[in-house]
Amino acid sequence: MSSLIRTGIALDRELLEKFDRLIERKGYGSRSEAIRDLVRNHFVEEDVASDKVIVASLTLVYDHHQPRLSEQLIDAQHDYKGRVLATTHVHLDRRNCLEVIILKGRGTEVKRFADRLLSLRGVKHGRLVLTSPGPDSKS
Ligand code: NI
Structure with missing residues (x-):
């Protein structure tokens, strides 16, 4: 310390x-x-x-019965290659899924990516949290 x-x-x-x-x-x-x-x-x-490289979590709740939605979510993450660090998926019930996507990139890029996913038809709720190690970063 x-x-x-x-x-x-x-x-x-x-x-x-x-x-x-x-x-x-x-x-x-x-x-x-x-x-x-x-x-x-x-x-x-x-x-x-200041638009530095930061990390973020994007939480989505969506209806997987919505036609093509699962495919669109996967395609978007492949397009954003290298900047999706991890994705966790939970099947909430017969219809709804919860997904948490951990991202790394410049703030403006991450927000654009989040807006793209949040605006897809069938995404019911979502929240983007941007964060960084702040002044304790060693890199
Ligand atoms: Ni699911």
Whole structure:
């Protein structure tokens, strides 16, 4: 682990009280841990906004009885070759499937790919989460 440096910050009393209530609700063990997460989130958001290579998970719920949909989903992933790291498929019931696709690429490319899949007929719900190791990345 990198060396830990202590620092002090001045905060308005009202803001600190609100922050303490928030970290209690979220279950943080200390203010330090909560502040570290806020700082990391900032860097991850910056990575995503600056269009660096990031990783993402795309969750889809779809109706596999929709004609050609399964084929279209597979074709799209083959077209996006090398940037689909893994796919997990769960048969939810007789009709519906859940798929989680793990992706790597520039933010704009990943979003374009996600929009292509989410807009297919028969895809009922989906969510894209973009993330990165943030400032802790060693590469
Ligand atoms: Ni299925």
